[in-house]
Amino acid sequence: MESYKKKILIIDNEALIRDRLAEKLTILGYQVISTSNGREGLFVFNKEKFNLIILDVLLPKLDGYELCQKIRQQSQVPIVILTALKSISERVVGFRLGADDYITKPFSLNELEARIQNILRRSNIQPTKDNSKPYQKKFHIANLLVDIQKRQVFKKETLIRLTKIEFKLFEMLIENAGKELSRTIILANLWGYTTERYGDTRIVDVNISRLRGKIEDIPSKPTFILTVRGKGYMFQKD
Numbered sequence: 001m002e003s004y005k006k007k008i009l010i011i012d013n014e015a016l017i018r019d020r021l022a023e024k025l026t027i028l029g030y031q032v033i034s035t036s037n038g039r040e041g042l043f044v045f046n047k048e049k050f051n052l053i054i055l056d057v058l059l060p061k062l063d064g065y066e067l068c069q070k071i072r073q074q075s076q077v078p079i080v081i082l083t084a085l086k087s088i089s090e091r092v093v094g095f096r097l098g099a100d101d102y103i104t105k106p107f108s109l110n111e112l113e114a115r116i117q118n119i120l121r122r123s124n125i126q127p128t129k130d131n132s133k134p135y136q137k138k139f140h141i142a143n144l145l146v147d148i149q150k151r152q153v154f155k156k157e158t159l160i161r162l163t164k165i166e167f168k169l170f171e172m173l174i175e176n177a178g179k180e181l182s183r184t185i186i187l188a189n190l191w192g193y194t195t196e197r198y199g200d201t202r203i204v205d206v207n208i209s210r211l212r213g214k215i216e217d218i219p220s221k222p223t224f225i226l227t228v229r230g231k232g233y234m235f236q237k238d
Contacts, residue, residue: 006120007049010034011041011067012056012082017105021054024109025116038062042070050077052120054112057083057094065097072098076163078119082107095206100165101191102203118192122168141224144215146174153215160214165190169207170215173225173235182232208233 008030012018018034025032033048035041038059045053053071057064068079081094084105094102101115137149145154151167153160162170168190173181183201191203212219226234 005031006051007031007033008116009041009045009048009050009053011036011038011053011059011064013037013059014056017056017082020109021112024113028113036060038064038067042067045071045075052078052080052116054080054082054116055099057081065093068094068097068099072163076161078164080112080115080119082112092202092206095203096210098163098210100163114192122164122190122192141174143217144224146170155215162211162214166207166211166214170211173233177235180228180231180234186232204232 010018010021013036022032022034035044039061055064078100081099081102100119138147143156183204186204212222212225216222224236226236228234
């Protein structure tokens, strides 16, 4: 089973939701640990290794946004924000702090299951060799050194800390250098679902902004990741 031995941490202050999620995910073969507040969640996270975290925003003692930020300072583990807050601005805050996906309450367990599977599948993808051309595992782009095999990017010999989704986004842009990629195409390939709603495609814009902030010399005047007005983004060829 694909989920075998994958460990998930659920941090949610609603007992009914914690129990439903734990039961569903356990049946699917995941190892599940759950907790009801932010401080306890951080304590548990620091004690054990997890493959994914499901994180509520409205938590007692330490809210979900602050907890997400603390986790991101030390780990690139995938994080799914789970909350009753539905405004686009609230979603953007979560993405800017490093969340990989966002789902609002009430939600479908089947949808959450699909999101989890997509995220875990992405985090496990290893580069493959295309028989039609050599697959470069390590290469330079201007002042950047990209190591595909180790999933690392160096800027002027300094390691840049990219989340798993940021690296996959960067890799997708590089592989399609010179091609215009729409937000919906990026969303479908990296997050595993399509939508025409602006609020959902904002996750792409936020991750592009975060990526630019890490690799561009002047993020407001990007030279690598260009905006294609009205469409999406393109990685600038040499």
